[in-house]
Amino acid sequence: MSEILPPTQCPSCSSALVWKNHLLYCVSPSCGSQMQKKIEHFAKTLKIKGLGPSAIAKLDLEDIDQIYSLSVEEITECLSSQKLAEKLHAEIENSRGAPLNVVLPAFSIPLIGKSATEKLSTICKHINDITRDNCERAGLGPKATENLLSWLKKDFYSYYDGMLPFDFKFTSNTSATTVASKGIVCISGKLKSFKSKAEATKALQSSGYEVKPSLTKLVTILVNESGVESSKTQKARESGVTIITNLKQLLEK
Numbered sequence: 001m002s003e004i005l006p007p008t009q010c011p012s013c014s015s016a017l018v019w020k021n022h023l024l025y026c027v028s029p030s031c032g033s034q035m036q037k038k039i040e041h042f043a044k045t046l047k048i049k050g051l052g053p054s055a056i057a058k059l060d061l062e063d064i065d066q067i068y069s070l071s072v073e074e075i076t077e078c079l080s081s082q083k084l085a086e087k088l089h090a091e092i093e094n095s096r097g098a099p100l101n102v103v104l105p106a107f108s109i110p111l112i113g114k115s116a117t118e119k120l121s122t123i124c125k126h127i128n129d130i131t132r133d134n135c136e137r138a139g140l141g142p143k144a145t146e147n148l149l150s151w152l153k154k155d156f157y158s159y160y161d162g163m164l165p166f167d168f169k170f171t172s173n174t175s176a177t178t179v180a181s182k183g184i185v186c187i188s189g190k191l192k193s194f195k196s197k198a199e200a201t202k203a204l205q206s207s208g209y210e211v212k213p214s215l216t217k218l219v220t221i222l223v224n225e226s227g228v229e230s231s232k233t234q235k236a237r238e239s240g241v242t243i244i245t246n247l248k249q250l251l252e253k
Contacts, residue, residue: 038108039064045106046095050088055079064107065163067092099171100127103164109151111144121170122210127156128168139212182208183242186219188233189226193248200247207251215241223247 009016036056042064043051051067058078061067070092075085104117104127119138124130130152135145185204187197194200200223201211212219215232222236223244236243244250 035062039067041108042106043067046098046102048088048091048095050084050091055088065160068096068165096165098166100166100168101171103166103168107151107155110147111141112148112151116140116144116148124170126169127152136216137218139214139216141214183220184210184212184216184218185221185223186212186215186232186236187223187247188215188230188236189224189228191223191247192225193246203251204247221250223250 036053039051039056039061040053043056048067059066059070059075060078070089072082072085072089075088076082079085079088101114101117101121104120105113119140120130120135123134123138130148132145132149135148140148187200191197191200194203204211209221215222215235219236219241221242221244222233224230224233225245225247227245233243
């Protein structure tokens, strides 16, 4: 039996493939298949019905900004249906003005999904407010921060800025974004007073606390009900952060 050798070139753009975690990837930014998947993800995230893989291929879209330059006539010619064209054009028009909370996760930035975007919306009002310091304040991890800042520099400010029909402003989610009137809390280890961190986070936010997933410089209270002297607890103690061993007692104050 002859040896089966892995491919060395991308079947779409012929660029050299790269091994990552035992899998082969095409990393060429000009790969047509990659861009089609990004356009599919963008359309799905913004809920543009009718702009699936088949329509994207027929419309010969090569980048996201081209979506918003399409006329009904152009869509009709490509899809061979005025009825479908009018429906798709209406869907595209309806997606204009979407807030950054929706738009940012649509760009396929690794580790920047809905959760990371909602965290950013608690700190930033506009895409121009996204900085390394604000990413840290929002609780984004180092890798997510690097991915986002790299995308801003290489893609957004170099191309998309001014090319898309969005104001790139965040909307504040009052149900998930509570003003930290009482303090900023980080939970360390297992809890005894609540079944899960999610349940504890909800209770804290309802009581006027802001909750961070990591021990940032802004954290004023560390919850440690496990009694384990973790590195996070030691760091909090050295930084003068208040350490709480019973969360429910804190909430009763």
